[in-house]
Amino acid sequence: MEAIKRKKLKEKIVENIFLICACVAVISLLAITFFVFYNGLKPFVSNSYSLWSFLTGVEWRPGSNLYGILYMFVGSIFATLGAILIGVPVAILTAVFIAELAGSKVGKLIRFAVELLAGIPSVLYGVFGLGIIVPYVLKISPMAQGESLLATILVLAIMILPTVISISETSLSTVPMEYREGSYALGASKIQTIFRVVIPAARSGIMTGVILGIGRAIGETMAVMLVCGNPIAGIPTSIFSQIRPLTTNIALEMGYAAGVHQELLYSTGVVLFIFIMIINFTVNKLVKAKVGS
Amino acid sequence: MGRKMKDVLAKSIIYLATGITLCVLLFIVGFIFVKGISLVNWDFLTRDYNEKVFYAFVQEEVVPMTIDAASLSQKDPYDKRYESSLEGPIYIENIGAAIAKVAYKNNATEKEQFVFSYIEKDSPLLSAIDSTGKKLSIGTDYILESINGTDFEGLSLEDVAAQINHETGELKIKVVQPGGGVRSNIITTLYMVLVSLLIALPLGIFGAIYLTEYAKPGRLVNIIRFAAECLAGIPSIIFGLFGMAFFVVALKFQISLLSGSLTVAIILLPVIIRSTEEALKTVPTAFREGSLALGATKLQTIFKVVLPCAVPGIATAVLLSIGRVVGESAALLLTAGTVAQIPGTLFSPGSTLTVQAYYVAKEEGNIELACAIGIVIIVIVIVLNILSRITSDKLNVFNKK
Numbered sequence: 001m002e003a004i005k006r007k008k009l010k011e012k013i014v015e016n017i018f019l020i021c022a023c024v025a026v027i028s029l030l031a032i033t034f035f036v037f038y039n040g041l042k043p044f045v046s047n048s049y050s051l052w053s054f055l056t057g058v059e060w061r062p063g064s065n066l067y068g069i070l071y072m073f074v075g076s077i078f079a080t081l082g083a084i085l086i087g088v089p090v091a092i093l094t095a096v097f098i099a100e101l102a103g104s105k106v107g108k109l110i111r112f113a114v115e116l117l118a119g120i121p122s123v124l125y126g127v128f129g130l131g132i133i134v135p136y137v138l139k140i141s142p143m144a145q146g147e148s149l150l151a152t153i154l155v156l157a158i159m160i161l162p163t164v165i166s167i168s169e170t171s172l173s174t175v176p177m178e179y180r181e182g183s184y185a186l187g188a189s190k191i192q193t194i195f196r197v198v199i200p201a202a203r204s205g206i207m208t209g210v211i212l213g214i215g216r217a218i219g220e221t222m223a224v225m226l227v228c229g230n231p232i233a234g235i236p237t238s239i240f241s242q243i244r245p246l247t248t249n250i251a252l253e254m255g256y257a258a259g260v261h262q263e264l265l266y267s268t269g270v271v272l273f274i275f276i277m278i279i280n281f282t283v284n285k286l287v288k289a290k291v292g293s
Numbered sequence: 294m295g296r297k298m299k300d301v302l303a304k305s306i307i308y309l310a311t312g313i314t315l316c317v318l319l320f321i322v323g324f325i326f327v328k329g330i331s332l333v334n335w336d337f338l339t340r341d342y343n344e345k346v347f348y349a350f351v352q353e354e355v356v357p358m359t360i361d362a363a364s365l366s367q368k369d370p371y372d373k374r375y376e377s378s379l380e381g382p383i384y385i386e387n388i389g390a391a392i393a394k395v396a397y398k399n400n401a402t403e404k405e406q407f408v409f410s411y412i413e414k415d416s417p418l419l420s421a422i423d424s425t426g427k428k429l430s431i432g433t434d435y436i437l438e439s440i441n442g443t444d445f446e447g448l449s450l451e452d453v454a455a456q457i458n459h460e461t462g463e464l465k466i467k468v469v470q471p472g473g474g475v476r477s478n479i480i481t482t483l484y485m486v487l488v489s490l491l492i493a494l495p496l497g498i499f500g501a502i503y504l505t506e507y508a509k510p511g512r513l514v515n516i517i518r519f520a521a522e523c524l525a526g527i528p529s530i531i532f533g534l535f536g537m538a539f540f541v542v543a544l545k546f547q548i549s550l551l552s553g554s555l556t557v558a559i560i561l562l563p564v565i566i567r568s569t570e571e572a573l574k575t576v577p578t579a580f581r582e583g584s585l586a587l588g589a590t591k592l593q594t595i596f597k598v599v600l601p602c603a604v605p606g607i608a609t610a611v612l613l614s615i616g617r618v619v620g621e622s623a624a625l626l627l628t629a630g631t632v633a634q635i636p637g638t639l640f641s642p643g644s645t646l647t648v649q650a651y652y653v654a655k656e657e658g659n660i661e662l663a664c665a666i667g668i669v670i671i672v673i674v675i676v677l678n679i680l681s682r683i684t685s686d687k688l689n690v691f692n693k694k
Contacts, residue, residue: 007590010592011590011591011592014592015503015507017499018499018500018502018503018506018507019503019507021496021499021500022499022500022501022504022508022566023500023517024496024500025500025517025520025521025524025562025563025566026516026517026520028559028562029520029523029524031535031539032524032527032531032532032535032559035534035535035539035543036531036534036535036538039534039538090310090313090314091310091314092310093306093310093311094310094311094313096307097307097308097310097311098311101304110315112678113314113315113318114314114318116318116322116674116675116678117314117317117318117321119616119620119674119675119677119678120321120322120670120674121619121621121622121647121650121670121674122620122622122623123622123647123648123650123651123663123667124321124325124647124667124670124671125321126651126654127325127650127654127660127663127664127667128321128324128325130654130660131324131328131660131664132320132324158317158321161314161317165314189296189297189300190300191299191300191303191304192296194303195303212526215528218528219527219528219529219530219531220528221528221529221530221622221623222622222626222651225651225655226651226654226655247528247530247623250530250533251530251533251623251626251627254533254534254537254627255626255627265534266534266538269530269531269534272530272531273527273531276526276527276528276531277523279526280523280526283522283526284519284522
């Protein structure tokens with residue numbers, strides 16, 4: 001009796017250990033949210049800096065106590081939009097090629113290439129951008145430097161390729177064969193079938209890929225930091241303007257910032273965090289909607 | 294035939310897009326290899342980034358030169374930082390090595406230095422020891438600063454040669470091992486992988502076991518899944534911010550290996566949970582039922598039946614995680630620092646390969662060196678990619694049986 005009881009107790013204890021381990025993810029998420037928000041909201045609660053001037057300011061000069069992030073926000077949005085505009089069509093068409101047109105050998109090869117592209121650390125994209133893209137942009141740019149919105153957009157467009165390709169490809173290949181056969185039976189060509197039947201059927205999966213791509217582009221730090229220029233002020237007015245996305249603002253100055261300056265870097269993190277959470281929720285909803293249908 | 298034209302057009306656009314994707318990949322990998330390959334050699338991998346000054350004790354011994362003068366002058370110490378050879382080389386018999394005077398460039402400063410340009414096979418320099426009797430090795434392109442207390446700065450090469458030929462017995466020479474290597478970064482990366490996996494693996498695997506083997510579908514499971522998904526979507530700079538606020542400042546771990554590993558461990562959690570869950574799910578329910586029917590407890594079933602079957606999946610999770618740690622940079626920049634050194638304890642800082650690549654590119658504008666580091670990283674990534682393919686194939690084979 002005693003032995004069985006002890007065995008049961010042991011089972012129960014271990015189960016609870018497993019439960020605690022599973023909860024670490026939740027605890028981490030809560031802790032991250034708490035620490036970033038706690039530090040980031042401090043300056044506004046204690047009135048050491050006004051929230052309004054933080055959100056609408058277009059200058060970041062810690063030396064003269066000016067901390068505005070509007071121009072960074074605009075820079076982040078422009079860079080992401082540009083990257084999506086260039087990267088997404090290329091990515092979707094590549095996914096179409098892998099899923100619909102390529103033979104199994106060629107498809108495998110390209111898939112391997114895409115995986116490799118996904119595995120290259122972001123710093124190396126930055127190094128590539130700095131070594132190739134920036135000098136080329138400088139050649140056509142009226143500005144004195146090649147670090148620019150355009151260079152950032154190009155680097156980010158490359159970086160979102162693997163994310164969008166792999167998710168679009170998965171969702172394209174889950175479209176039932178019957179859809180295609182039905183379309184062929186109606187006399188449609190292969191290409192017509194792809195564009196009129198398969199892609200619309202895989203729409204929600206492709207959307208998920210695109211939104212995850214947006215998430216990656218907005219959150220990207222190291223690659224962007226090397227090619228964006230990081231100016232201390234100014235809303236970008238052309239694709240040759242330098243930009244300073246939210247992420248690089250944090251990474252650039254966190255090492256030496258202190259006091260209100262440091263807290264406002266956390267505030268920058270809060271803005272970024274809210275942005276990313278909105279994206280996460282959207283993806284979650286999309287995936288659920290797809291499962292529902 | 295408008296339709297056929299359209300089809301051909303659409304098809305060529307698809308081919309073009311695929312072509313662009315492939316070209317971009319080839320171009321990036323090609324760029325990094327072409328730019329960096331000339332710097333990658335054994336010295337690059339085995340030397341630290343910073344210069345190292347040390348004293349070596351050498352027993353003087355006359356070693357005649359075995360090569361002719363013409364080929365001696367061909368043997369320039371090859372290193373990107375030697376701008377030009379100023380004098381020499383001159384062969385010095387009693388240490389069995391040739392030295393040359395070169396303009397030596399380190400970061401921004403440039404000065405004249407004496408370096409070993411050629412060392413004979415039997416040279417006493419190769420059996421040098423340090424003050425504690427430990428063996429040292431002195432190689433070509435090491436800088437010679439002084440012998441037996443005589444500083445060579447400002448002297449001409451001939452004076453130095455005469456000076457050395459004059460010395461007898463045990464020589465105490467001060468040499469500088471040139472920097473520019475990534476040994477410390479490789480070792481830091483290794484430490485970072487080990488410590489973060491040690492933290493994240495048990496948590497992730499046990500968590501996945503709970504989710505697949507114990508949890509009944511419901512609120513708690515949904516919350517855990519959602520949290521894991523959210524964690525996967527958070528950019529690494531936010532993890533860096535958290536690591537800085539919590540591990541570095543609140544827990545007073547400082548910017549260190551430990552802070553970095555803990556931060557990365559959180560980044561790894563969703564990866565490990567997800568892959569382990571997938572692996573556990575592929576284990577047929579019949580296996581569990583069989584084990585339970587034999588009288589095994591649930592725990593015994595999990596550890597003796599389910600987990601062993603899921604080993605290839607867990608191995609894939611480990612490989613994916615290693616890839617993540619190797620590629621991680623923004624979070625580590627804030628929590629583990631940019632000091633190129635081997636962390637002596639858990640509480641000392643150190644930069645991994647990726648952080649070093651960033652630092653070199655951004656702070657020193659040295660694209661070649663950054664690419665050389667990039668080659669090391671890409672080779673690691675490719676190896677991990679291939680290994681994870683093998684392990685996940687194993688899992689599939691098991692399923693087909």
